[in-house]
Amino acid sequence: MRERLTGRQAEIVDAARELLEAGGPEAVTMRAIAESLGIQAPSLYKHFPDKEALESALVAAGFVEQAEAFVAASRSRNPLTALARAYRSWATAHPHLYLLMTSRPLERDRLPEGVEAAAAAPIVKACGGDADRARAAWAFAHGMTSLELADRFPPDADLDAAWRSGIDALRAPHATQPRSTT
Amino acid sequence: MRERLTGRQAEIVDAARELLEAGGPEAVTMRAIAESLGIQAPSLYKHFPDKEALESALVAAGFVEQAEAFVAASRSRNPLTALARAYRSWATAHPHLYLLMTSRPLERDRLPEGVEAAAAAPIVKACGGDADRARAAWAFAHGMTSLELADRFPPDADLDAAWRSGIDALRAPHATQPRSTT
DNA sequence: CACTTTAGGCTAACGACGTTAGCTCGTCAA
DNA sequence: TTGACGAGCTAACGTCGTTAGCCTAAAGTG
Numbered sequence: 001m002r003e004r005l006t007g008r009q010a011e012i013v014d015a016a017r018e019l020l021e022a023g024g025p026e027a028v029t030m031r032a033i034a035e036s037l038g039i040q041a042p043s044l045y046k047h048f049p050d051k052e053a054l055e056s057a058l059v060a061a062g063f064v065e066q067a068e069a070f071v072a073a074s075r076s077r078n079p080l081t082a083l084a085r086a087y088r089s090w091a092t093a094h095p096h097l098y099l100l101m102t103s104r105p106l107e108r109d110r111l112p113e114g115v116e117a118a119a120a121a122p123i124v125k126a127c128g129g130d131a132d133r134a135r136a137a138w139a140f141a142h143g144m145t146s147l148e149l150a151d152r153f154p155p156d157a158d159l160d161a162a163w164r165s166g167i168d169a170l171r172a173p174h175a176t177q178p179r180s181t182t
Numbered sequence: 183m184r185e186r187l188t189g190r191q192a193e194i195v196d197a198a199r200e201l202l203e204a205g206g207p208e209a210v211t212m213r214a215i216a217e218s219l220g221i222q223a224p225s226l227y228k229h230f231p232d233k234e235a236l237e238s239a240l241v242a243a244g245f246v247e248q249a250e251a252f253v254a255a256s257r258s259r260n261p262l263t264a265l266a267r268a269y270r271s272w273a274t275a276h277p278h279l280y281l282l283m284t285s286r287p288l289e290r291d292r293l294p295e296g297v298e299a300a301a302a303a304p305i306v307k308a309c310g311g312d313a314d315r316a317r318a319a320w321a322f323a324h325g326m327t328s329l330e331l332a333d334r335f336p337p338d339a340d341l342d343a344a345w346r347s348g349i350d351a352l353r354a355p356h357a358t359q360p361r362s363t364t
Numbered sequence: 365c366a367c368t369t370t371a372g373g374c375t376a377a378c379g380a381c382g383t384t385a386g387c388t389c390g391t392c393a394a
Numbered sequence: 395t396t397g398a399c400g401a402g403c404t405a406a407c408g409t410c411g412t413t414a415g416c417c418t419a420a421a422g423t424g
Contacts, residue, residue, distance in 0.1 A: 043402055103285055105333040135339060136348030143325025151287040157317060166318030169351045212411060228372050
């Protein structure tokens, strides 16, 4: 959505989000959304062309929230640790939305202008301006989070320790061999 | 699936896999699977209790293949780099199956005994036995892969450089502070 | 050999889903 | 007063996963 949502659209997205967070993705049906607004399913198509567009609006809202959390965390001393904590805790607070945001290919034209950069900037800064290292750190955080949400780690794994180990390693570019840094 | 698949089950899984790799997840319908075997959809229920069980078998087959690729890669000198390459290339060769394998929570009782450990062992070994660091490395690889498949990196990002940066950082536990290593 | 069980097909049908077509009705500008 | 339009409605379609129930050929079994 390049342009802002109308009031009614925002209500619809809110309803969808409540269903999503309460009952997971398969609870988000057009009929259920409509019912929780007291209308009929086909009426939703007066506000969104299809379900995918509605979900894109949901995802976009998630990105904005997440970016805000990142910016807040980056104001900490020890920003990398704070960012990691923020990343993990936002995702575990909204697991279904996080999954929705990360599972499907990104439609950049439906995102508010600049969110992507706004979310990325604090990470790059925390990595001393090294964009490649920042991407690696982002991937690490996303990987930890997504594996945790998908219940992939063995039950006896110490996730806090794994986070610390990764953050420690990724913090300072420790210059083993000189390489292009983009 | 704790017990081995019957021949017919294996044929069904193969058909499903072909549909998945050719047309993505929404191409994998019970009717399409049945048609590509020359039977009717309800007949599939003589072999699998429901679609989810069928997909679990698909996922299990994927894990076995992936584990084999890891074991092969770990025989390289420079095993961490080889493992990362193997991880990325297996996933990009089978993107839909990889997504299916990683998106839903893992049902361990449907996996062949020991695959999980078999896939994890080479990574732990490549990380000098540090299990937390191995989990961090795994998360990094999964994160890079999943963000790449979901088209999350900006178009100008140098993914090879990001991979190198992460691997360099994660290779040796470089002992900043002493902490429990599980 | 006669009989029964069972594996593995089939058709018909159900309910939930996303979606379309087409109607109605109230609000508001010209 | 009238016309446009925003926003609701009902009815219905096609697709999906799935169930119920039938049929037939092969495999045991007395």
